[in-house]
Each structure stands twice: as structure tokens, then as C-alpha cells.
Amino acid sequence: MKTNATNEEFVLVFRTNIHRKKDVKSLTPLLNGCSEIIKWNIDLADCDNVLRIEATHPNHEPVIHLVKKAGYNCEELTD
């Protein structure tokens, strides 16, 4: 379901060190509170602890900034 007004969404993928459920829990209010993030999830089963975000914009920087501010590593997972 697309909820943003422009009807466009972008998938952004990051490598992180978020590897415990506890960390996901602590990040939840932060990510849920961000209006530009439509959906997000962290793949704890993956060795890169991939943070996947469906956002209303294609920019990685604001997300990296947000997650780093919360005390975790976060970088764009590139090709």
C-alpha cells in the first residue's frame, strides 16, 4: 500500500550493526516517527544486518544520519 501523496516510493538498503531485537526495539519509535519512511525492517538473520527502508525520497543520507545519531553504524549497501 502506498500511503504517500506523490504515489512514489524508493527502496533504500543499508548495512548496519543492528543485530539484537533489543536494538530494533529501541530504534522503532525513531523510524516510525519519521514521516518520510513508509515501511522499514531489519533483517537480523543477515550478516550485514540489512536495514531496508521504503521511503518517499531516494536519499540515503538522512537515514544514515538518523541511525548514527541513535548510536549505530549505518552505511549504504552498494552494488
Add this chain to the structure above:
Amino acid sequence: MRTRDINKETIIREKAIEMIVDHGFEGLSMHKLAKAAGVSVATIYIYFKDREDLIQQLYAEEMQKMVEATLRDFDPESHFDEGLKVQWLNRMNYCFENPYSMFFTEQVKHSPLVDRSNIDTRFLNAMHRFVHRAIERNEIIPLPVEIYWSIAFAPLYQLVKFHIAKSSMPGRPPFNLDESKINLALSLVIKALKP
């Protein structure tokens, strides 16, 4: 930001099914899959949220393909003997053309990953109608659905497996499921279900 590429997506799906069939659920990781499909890990995450999402999407698509194949030229109102023959041939041909798909759906079917409510209702309705019409017309005896299925279809899938494995019992020559063998098995199955 990457755009969706239908070819890449197809390769990812095919490789994922192969990996699950060959190595089980635990044998599948996004990293191994990326390597096998020749794409980046990031690309896989464009299409799939995580491993569980990947498996569920694969299952939904493979079931859809199987349902289309199974319902081809099948009339739920037809006489039981004819309808079952169409079902057998459709299912057999689908399995021969998509052996990985067959093993994959079988593996996933009974796992907690699959929600029964996701199964295509067209298929369930058609099979339900077919069997109940046949019972009404006294072409077969009423049975609990598990017993019905085990008699009507389990023999077919066992023979298909013998055929695909190209072997059956130890010491036996390769088994080839041809038309005469299909007809022989089908006639025995129909006999077993008759009133």
C-alpha cells in the same frame, strides 16, 4: 536507488528455489543467493524484505503457476473418470516441466511459513465442486478429504517422483512414466474410489 529489472528478479527467484530444494531453508542466505544469481545483496533487498518474505513470495508465485496449469482444460462438472484424467495429466506435465517447483512447494507447504488462506480459491473451489458433483452422481464414494486426496493423487506424485529420479526400487531399471503406465495406475485409482 535501483529500478526493478524483471530479468534479474526471475534469476533471483529461480536460484532461490534451487538453493532451497538442494540445501533446505537453512541453506539459503541473501548473500549466497546474491552470489548464485550474479547480483548484489542490495539488489535482492529491493525485491524482498528478508528471507521469510522471499520464501513466501516464491511460494505464492509457484502455487499460482501450478494452479493455472492444473485448471487448464479442466471442467469441474465433468464425469469423475474424465476429470481425474485431466487432473493427472496436467499435474504430471507441470511436474515434469518444473521439477524444482514441485519439490519446493512440497517443502514449503507444511512449514509454518505458509498461511492456508493464501491458497488460490479458484483452485480449491474447482476441486471441491468436482468431487462433490461426482459424489452426488454416485460416481465415487464420499470420503474424508485426506483419504480422498491420498488415494486420488498421492499415487500420481509417487510415480512422478520415480520418473524424475530416474530410479525406483533398488536394483530396478530407470522408471519411465509413459501413457500406458499412467492409464494403468489411473484405472486402479478410479476403481478404488468407486461405490
